[in-house]
Amino acid sequence: MSELYVENPLEFWCNNYGLSSADVVFLGVPFDGTSTGRVGSREAPNAIRAASYNLETYNAYTKKDLKDLKMTDLGNVMTCPGDTDESLKRIEKTVRDIREKFPVIVGGEHIITLPVIKALVKEHPNLTVLQFDAHLDLKDEYLGNKYSHVTVMRRISELLGKGKVIQVGCRSFSPDEKEYAKKNTVLKTPENLLNYDIKGPVYVSIDMDVFDPSVAPGVSTPAPGGMIPEEFFDLLREIGKRMEVVGFDVVETCPPHDDSDMTSILSAEVVKETLLAFR
Amino acid sequence: MSELYVENPLEFWCNNYGLSSADVVFLGVPFDGTSTGRVGSREAPNAIRAASYNLETYNAYTKKDLKDLKMTDLGNVMTCPGDTDESLKRIEKTVRDIREKFPVIVGGEHIITLPVIKALVKEHPNLTVLQFDAHLDLKDEYLGNKYSHVTVMRRISELLGKGKVIQVGCRSFSPDEKEYAKKNTVLKTPENLLNYDIKGPVYVSIDMDVFDPSVAPGVSTPAPGGMIPEEFFDLLREIGKRMEVVGFDVVETCPPHDDSDMTSILSAEVVKETLLAFR
Amino acid sequence: MSELYVENPLEFWCNNYGLSSADVVFLGVPFDGTSTGRVGSREAPNAIRAASYNLETYNAYTKKDLKDLKMTDLGNVMTCPGDTDESLKRIEKTVRDIREKFPVIVGGEHIITLPVIKALVKEHPNLTVLQFDAHLDLKDEYLGNKYSHVTVMRRISELLGKGKVIQVGCRSFSPDEKEYAKKNTVLKTPENLLNYDIKGPVYVSIDMDVFDPSVAPGVSTPAPGGMIPEEFFDLLREIGKRMEVVGFDVVETCPPHDDSDMTSILSAEVVKETLLAFR
Amino acid sequence: MSELYVENPLEFWCNNYGLSSADVVFLGVPFDGTSTGRVGSREAPNAIRAASYNLETYNAYTKKDLKDLKMTDLGNVMTCPGDTDESLKRIEKTVRDIREKFPVIVGGEHIITLPVIKALVKEHPNLTVLQFDAHLDLKDEYLGNKYSHVTVMRRISELLGKGKVIQVGCRSFSPDEKEYAKKNTVLKTPENLLNYDIKGPVYVSIDMDVFDPSVAPGVSTPAPGGMIPEEFFDLLREIGKRMEVVGFDVVETCPPHDDSDMTSILSAEVVKETLLAFR
Amino acid sequence: MSELYVENPLEFWCNNYGLSSADVVFLGVPFDGTSTGRVGSREAPNAIRAASYNLETYNAYTKKDLKDLKMTDLGNVMTCPGDTDESLKRIEKTVRDIREKFPVIVGGEHIITLPVIKALVKEHPNLTVLQFDAHLDLKDEYLGNKYSHVTVMRRISELLGKGKVIQVGCRSFSPDEKEYAKKNTVLKTPENLLNYDIKGPVYVSIDMDVFDPSVAPGVSTPAPGGMIPEEFFDLLREIGKRMEVVGFDVVETCPPHDDSDMTSILSAEVVKETLLAFR
């Protein structure tokens, strides 16, 4: 059977090692159940896969190439719309199964980081979360809900303990969140992050709204004044050199509100650059 | 203080009687938490309000006019994204407060009809639900979820009892749903509905996907082969003459997937025509 | 390795038999090189796959279910943008490899039907092509090009011989094309097609512009006055009963010009209904 | 200087006779100053020109061809945004210059028909206006404005006199407009128009909202329940046989609210079909 | 009557003091009658209201909060499409009624600033206008029109007198406008504005095209090379400290040409930041 000219309809660009021999596993998590602003990040994993085909796989700065990674795209987690608890359980379970690989998690909205961390902390008990985000996500509850994209880092901070959440690029928050951050997390600007010494395994969580709306308009809750790709990629490469990164996620890309696909394309680039910086 | 030239930024076109003296209450329910297909019906109440300003308030067939109704727009229910239980409770509570009025409920997705019925059945114990829909919505659960837009009529049928849900226009379903319908609900085509005699109070639930996608493309799950507005409005006027209608909803309009606003405009027309047919 | 909650990111809904044991093979052909009007049908195979997830797999009329077919999605042919010859060769080669299966070809624009027929005619020497289309596609050349979406049926008619192309629903053409049709092909309306007796194997080619723009606006060259889905599906079911259909294609869906995804959704429904009518 | 392969960037498809020898003159009027609903019909003339390139010039029913008309595209009237009076004067002046030709006027919104009629009535003193429209446009004023798309036919009726405005397809109006119509104009359904005998020169004004929103969603104020193209074209051909048509306009196409370009494409088809019916 | 979970469908986020006790009044002015480029800024007031719900009300730099302002949203001025004179009169009349409050005017296009200034100059005879804009808006007339978005600052300069219009960020203009500016207004770059001493009451008029198209693409006439939000907000905070600001407007946001809602979201942020800088 010749299949010379046939290609898979849609997976993130990779060399398809197959799950058992792959080092790096791409996993889509199309869940957006707690979105309070613009909804639709459930469509991001496939939009980012589609965008990945127009990237060069090679990076001129690091001289590394996606082709050289042992990588597979596992598909999407089947979440349960309308049932947040059940959905988070399924995400946790799925990530637990691949916890020995290097997971590349693509949301979906930010609450999905909570079950990912729950799964990974068993493998990496001393885990630190390095969050890039326009928002602190440290509210205790929102509209009566304790598990939401605006409370996720509060829950993770409670889980990992004081000083184990490092927050970078945050520029929009309430006084209460600021108060909580002062006592429990570590706030950094992109400029002073590298002065801070992080020991042990690090998981990087990238909320696409950390970027400026001029480069990432299609997120659930855009906020003026964010990072631009070049400074972000430079920072990532330094992080890759200094820290022991054990996985990362890219969340909050919202395709129904991302005309011209600017944010999906940048998200694909972020996945590529982050991978090449960390592997 | 002269306010001669000022108008309210956005409510459904009405004469603004104020809640206490109004007979008819328009209530938006921007909840889309269980949507499995295209998400975003949370934006429908405001989109339908905006579209209402381009309608003539007068109807040439019935010679009735929205201007003659004592009506108010109460605003939107504050639902709780990510927490379906809590959201449904708030909807039920709010509708209970207006149960002596004629409620015009605008979703949001179809699960919102469940708490509305729970609120109204206390006022109208012998209530029948007349559902216009492309789908039966009679699944027992979906992806592990018992409370969803695809299970809502199963839950309502269990609540109201055998024969108390009349289903019109349904053309897409699974064998299991058909089986359940045969035993528990009443299936009608638009053509033979009027042969069927419904006694007692009736609540009408209009899923916009009962219409053909050519006139209502912007719904969560479009299905070819639906009704067209003229036949629907004719049927409604007959229903208005023969039945004791105590309220209605219009659900599943999905503005982020409704380019040219076709479906929001039709939804506004449906609210107007249904009101003028029933009041 | 538990993969309980993981699903493939994007293939047409099917039960995934695998190529060797499948009877039915879905193949995407993302080629739109000769489009003269609106371009972008290359995006159709993936758009139609995505739309397939919101369909019920069961059909209430035929009581058949996609779940019962032995089907696989082979992926997309890798065509060669800018080189029409080479692209057509690759399509032909790929289809030849699956010529013993029942092929479901999803374009792409109409020129792709030519290499498909070239591949199938070896398996089925007496092949008839049954074309549903708003246009005759019988021009001899267009802007100097002999191989184009507006010449494809001329080329196929030359290949298969007189009377072997049956054309249904055509309503837009030049006097020259009409002249050629009178001498070489068979013109039918949807109403009188079934009076015509087709012997031997039949390949059905469905240009989505055969439908009315009200239900299929997102095609390359829409033309007012087309078929509606119900009449098309009824006709297909009769064809399935009377003819020996050996494969079909669905072409000219153009996602960049298909706001609200109306045409991709209808195309997915057409693939489903056609499959259930013919298998 | 060889210009073998160069074509004009954008004019309505025609054989470019040049103004002096042309019989038929296409004139764009990009004015939308009085639009109260969705604004943007100023973009329609160029959108309809662009859409005209995907039409076959030949019509299979009448066996006539745009190629056989002596036609030119004069360009667009330079209107004056913000100054309705001045804009209407410029339109009148321009049309007066071409009043001996057969004018094809493409709006813009409906108020532009008033200056066109003012210009033509000097050439054709006994002129009747045959209006296809979802609305009567017979209000005396609107929000304080006497010259508006909703008052235009009142003004024209006052100008031409009782019984000189024939209104077809109207389905949305106020009681006052109905009252005025009874006394001053002639109301017809598409079905009974041909029973009515119109003597003398006739100008046909086609508001695209006479069509059903399923085929023409991109108009300023869509209203459910309109005509479909086939019935409209059939009627036009009969009008062409029985009446002395001296010009026509196509108005209210609104490109910024016409996703997938459905309405621009239909408008181009309407211009073509109307021309071939009348010339 | 419990209304615990009900919220107003759409007003700018504020604490709803009611008109009589409010200090700050938000007023929408949905007028775009003189737009010569892309039209549709009439939709901006409601789009900006909708966008305001996704902002944090707190500002981390000034440590001020929208919640602490006594503010109300009065609704929209009912303008008169097609009649610029009448519309400007209504705007002037409405603003005069609230001239003792701090007005926040949201357009609409730039001509609306003229009647606002006419209303306020009676309260503040020595008023200076501080304009942020890509264009000088100093043409004497345009296409024959003296009252237009491109002449508005010429009219205001004539009204207030020499040196009373300060123009910042202007980068696109004709030689004539430059000439007029040299003699009659004060041209400043964002960098050197603060060197200039403005005495007495100041009204700030913010044309959203002062921003770079990368952050504000959805304006009527975008021009490359504008300000970015951070520098604008910094400058505003300095202005708030040094000048006696008596009101401001935000104009020219054009939602039909603002895909992804980037400009509406930024406009809401501009309203918030400007309010917190000035109150």
Add this chain to the structure above:
Amino acid sequence: MSELYVENPLEFWCNNYGLSSADVVFLGVPFDGTSTGRVGSREAPNAIRAASYNLETYNAYTKKDLKDLKMTDLGNVMTCPGDTDESLKRIEKTVRDIREKFPVIVGGEHIITLPVIKALVKEHPNLTVLQFDAHLDLKDEYLGNKYSHVTVMRRISELLGKGKVIQVGCRSFSPDEKEYAKKNTVLKTPENLLNYDIKGPVYVSIDMDVFDPSVAPGVSTPAPGGMIPEEFFDLLREIGKRMEVVGFDVVETCPPHDDSDMTSILSAEVVKETLLAFR
């Protein structure tokens, strides 16, 4: 015949000298046959023409004005969709006809630069090409195709010889392309270009993806980290002073993927600024 108020429907803003007396000729080349990513740059020439009407013709820096150029818009080359060879021949032939003028070529995708250079090199044998681009476009073939937007500069380099292609702004490429560039072309950053001395006639080819996606999202293959308009325009003005520029093109603008028309508007500005820098 008075045509006082009539304007041509669509040509790039210019003073319409007519071909024989014009110095500068604008030529659209709507060809996108080899696009591998997002397709649709065929629509760019008309989109850029439409956008040109909202520009001021005067430039404040150079104090030059489009009105002072002897310029004409020749229209679009009629290319042959599906036949790359024939299309390139027609482009070459057409450009040869205007080789004594200053050609302003607007694509279309980048392969169109090859036939333009073939035509111009006869007039200017020592021609250097100065390319602004995110990509090197130096692949030897792509998917089996030697003539493609990703191979075009390889072909031109082979044609003109070593050192005759200067590449600026390139940031995305494969190792092979880099290798070829080192040996055959000249790589420059925007900062160090002016240190390099170019003798003889220069043709400037501007791929719009040289800009950052924040200002030019609507290109076929966006890449983060590009130039911004101000630095580009400054550089152009220096080039205009130092080099003998004999023509330029602007390519890869892709209107179907350019929501809010950001990239078409910038492309029109680029045409204007480049013209005023070079003439």
